[in-house]
Amino acid sequence: MIEIENLSKWYGDFQVLTDCSTKVAKGEVVVVCGPSGSGKSTLIKCVNGLEPAQKGSILVDGTEVTARGADLTKLRARIGMVFQHFELYPHMTVRENLCLAQQKVLDRSRDEAVAKAETLLNRVGLTQHIDKHPGALSGGQQQRVAISRALAMDPIAMLFDEPTSALDPEMINEVLDVMVELASDGMTMMVVTHEMGFARKVADRVVFMDAGAIVEDRPTEQFFSAPESDRAKDFLSKILNH
């Protein structure tokens, strides 16, 4: 589904990504972790072409993302993305947040779009907030709306960039629960997160990044029980001991 091969990227002289290669197969859940500034966000943004890369290739469902003239708009419509700071459209109600792209990008009818929005909101328990603006919701609620907005497009894969890092602790689980359910429904997911409990529970593989390179890329159990690199060991001991 997602195949990243020898991807390198520079910001000016600064190399953010060095020769990154990994894969997410259909129905697979891959967690990406690593210290802050290691390039996780950059890598995941390259997957749907929000950031261009200078070397290497990314194949998403057969489309070469890094090719010149690639139809990125069309590709992005089929890949959901969830951000750390939710990024809901603040000037629209929750309903419009979920309907706009359905109608303008997928050309769905208003009735179809609204029906879809209502079903999805019902699933995440937010039906009664459908007429509110995002600013009136808690962080956890906003993130669940953001996930629903992405799902409304019937994506073939979902990208998450630290979806719970901006949340108060008591709201983290309500968002993780939605993601766990999504994973068990068979959604293809690439998730940047530090929630190791979530990784243990649903991830098929864990990718560990440091300084722009993929240091480890292994099945979840192996990663946790016997990390190979010192950097991963160090990272795990820090993150699991608090």
Add this chain to the structure above:
Amino acid sequence: MDYNWNWGVLFTDPYLDWLVMGVQWTFAVALTAWVLALIVGILVGVGRTLPSRPIAFICTAYVELFRNVPLLVQMFLWYFVMPELVPDDMGRWIKRDMPNPEYVTAVIALGLYTASRVAEQVRAGISAVGQGLTNASYANGFSVAQTYRYILLPISFRLIVPPMTSEFLTIFKNSSLALTIGLLELTAQSQQIAEYTFNGFEAYTAATVIYVCIALLATIIMQVAERYTRIPGYMGSR
């Protein structure tokens, strides 16, 4: 000092008519120039934020040029110099046959100058919306045009209502410079009344009061607009 106070003069024939005509020209110039400034300003402001380098460069050049040359100089350039620079036929037409040349010139000069200031506000508004929301829109499947149409412009327009109010007030004040190319707007008419009646104090007081009233009216309208368009729970920056 012996000065003959006579407030009544403002309401006598023909001076009242002059004032009314002055107000009409002031409104005509300011409002038409405002429409021109909005159209050009939005295009240029958006252009500065586009990924295309040549477009962004041209738009930046426009802003720097029009914002930094004094408005009075621009007024003179459009009125006296421009007709000499265009092809002969057109120059002759502008000088001889163009209807209301002072009005048209004032609108162009004031409109294009204010456009550079509007463009700056639009650009600032769009950047205040932020890269995060822009990325979310692209990730949602929207094209560049759709992202501007549905996300960036609606949000940034709401954010820039307050600075745009002050630009709108400024365009009324700046419209008084049109008197230098002979347009009989409010300030020019007051000056004329002062010269005819020697009641300069009354004449300029009348102009002052009218400008203040226009400013109050515009402020109230924009405040209502701001309340009406405010986004619940959104501060515009995080």
